[in-house]
Amino acid sequence: MDHQNFAAGIADIEAAAKRLSGQLVPTRLMESESLNDRYNARIFFKPECLQRTGSFKFRGAYNRISQFTPEEKERGIVAFSSGNHAQGVASSARIFGIKAVIIMPSDAPQVKVDNTRSYGAEVVFFDRYTESRDVIAAPFIEERGMVLVPPYDDPSIIAGQGTIGLEIADEAKERGITLDDVFVPSGGGGLISGVSIAVKARSPQTRIWGVEPENFDDLRRSLVAGEIRSNETGYRSICDAILTAQPGDLTFPINRQNLAGGIAVSDIAVRKAMREAASHLKLVVEPGGSVGLAALASGEVDIKGKTVAVVLSGGNVDLDSFSKLIAS
Structure with a gap:
């Protein structure tokens, strides 16, 4: 696509x-x-x-990740989410054996944080009211070469x-x-x-x-x-x-x-x-x-x-x- x-x-x-x-x-x-x-x-x-x-977020995350190239799978995934996209990405990444880092707001419900971690993803927090999630995600994309899986766009x-x-x-x-x-x-x-x-x-x-x-x-x-x-x-x-x-x-x-x-x-x-x-x-x-x-x-x-x-x-x-x- x-x-x-x-x-x-x-x-x-x-x-x-x-x-x-x-x-x-x-x-x-x-x-x-x-x-x-x-x-x-x-x-x-x-x-x-x-x-x-x-x-519903599992649907989009799985559809995107299922189309990864072998090279993208090697690079790993970074995503930002208040919790539902996080869990969809983390679960899908585990299915395909891909490392995932999820950037979540610090006030995300604990159940969403715990569930995301339970799928094996690394969670990095940010303040949704004072910090930009894009800025937090940038080093993972630019320095570590991870593939961004955005929540909607x-x-x-x-x-x-x-x-x-x-x-x-x-x-x-x-x-x-x-x-x-x-x-x-x-x-x-x-x-x-x-x-x-x-x-x-x-x-x-x-x-x-x-x-x-x-x-x-x-x-x-x-x-x-x-x-x-x-x-x-x-x-x-x-x-x-x-x-x-x-x-x-x-x-x-x-x-x-x-x-x-x-x-x-x-x-x-x-x-x-x-x-x-x-x-x-x-x-x-x-x-x-x-x-x-x-x-x-x-x-x-x-x-x-x-x-x-x-x-x-x-x-x-x-x-x-x-x-x-x-x-x-």
């Missing part, structure tokens, strides 16, 4: 699905009668919180994440379901850009919505402006998995073409969504993975009488933190 001149297409995602065959935990669409009644809609949930490594990563959209669309067709809307968490945009390519290829009339935390709604504001906008500094959110400074250079043009719009949700709404997922779906979903469900209650999109899908993108959250978040 030409990483410099990438025109994202369904063929790239179908190729990724073949590479991932036999590596994934099946995450069939789930439905809750009580949530359907609550929202007066038919809602299907894609539980990627049950995926290998606890999030990479065609193979986008294609790997897009297999989620392929599965949603194909299962919907198989079950005779026509989806009106799909709600997808968005950080840098790798997941939603891939999902949007696949869903639009299979079901052009389905609307795709990106969901972000309040004050980290760079995608929503960029879509409105028609060009990339950055988040203002100084804000905090419980949604550690999807806190990015701005949309990706590769992902944003795809999302500008395919998305119906963006939705921003509060931390309070996210906590409520986490409780709903636990109560009605019996799932542990991390804050960033819950924003799509939180969007349903926002009222920004009228889903009454509609059939919609929601991606629950990850479930990597410390249980102590989880219990406090759903109790508040």
Whole structure:
């Protein structure tokens, strides 16, 4: 795949699905009668919180690393991540016997740090509010010659994440379901850009919505402006998995073409969504993975009488933190 001149297409995602065959935990669409009644809609949930490594990120990481040349495998991998991409890269690197160094924010949830180390990766910390992860990564790339596997702005990563959209669309067709809307968490945009390519290829009339935390709604504001906008500094959110400074250079043009719009949700709404997922779906979903469900209650999109899908993108959250978040 030409990483410099990438025109994202369904063929790239179908190729990724073949590479991932036999590596994934099946995450069939789930439905809750009580949530359907609550929202007066038919809602299907894609539980990627049950995926290998606890999030969707394994898909993109494996797809990228599986295409390494022998020379790249020798050089090793460096990646930066708040935790889910870290685990996807570390797990995939172990499968292929490749050394991995993961640069993680010092405030990353301990469960994500522990899991990343459990796959054999070396963890290097940085302060996400005062230090640049790119600066921290530079010596590993320039001096040690390691290969950077970025979290979202990479065609193979986008294609790997897009297999989620392929599965949603194909299962919907198989079950005779026509989806009106799909709600997808968005950080840098790798997941939603891939999902949007696949869903639009299979079901052009389905609307795709990106969901972000309040004050980290760079995608929503960029879509409105028609060009990339950055988040203002100084804000905090419980949604550690999807806190990015701005949309990706590769992902944003795809999302500008395919998305119906963006939705921003509060931390309070996210906590409520986490409780709903636990109560009605019996799932542990991390804050960033819950924003799509939180969007349903926002009222920004009228889903009454509609059939919609929601991606629950990850479930990597410390249980102590989880219990406090759903109790508040």
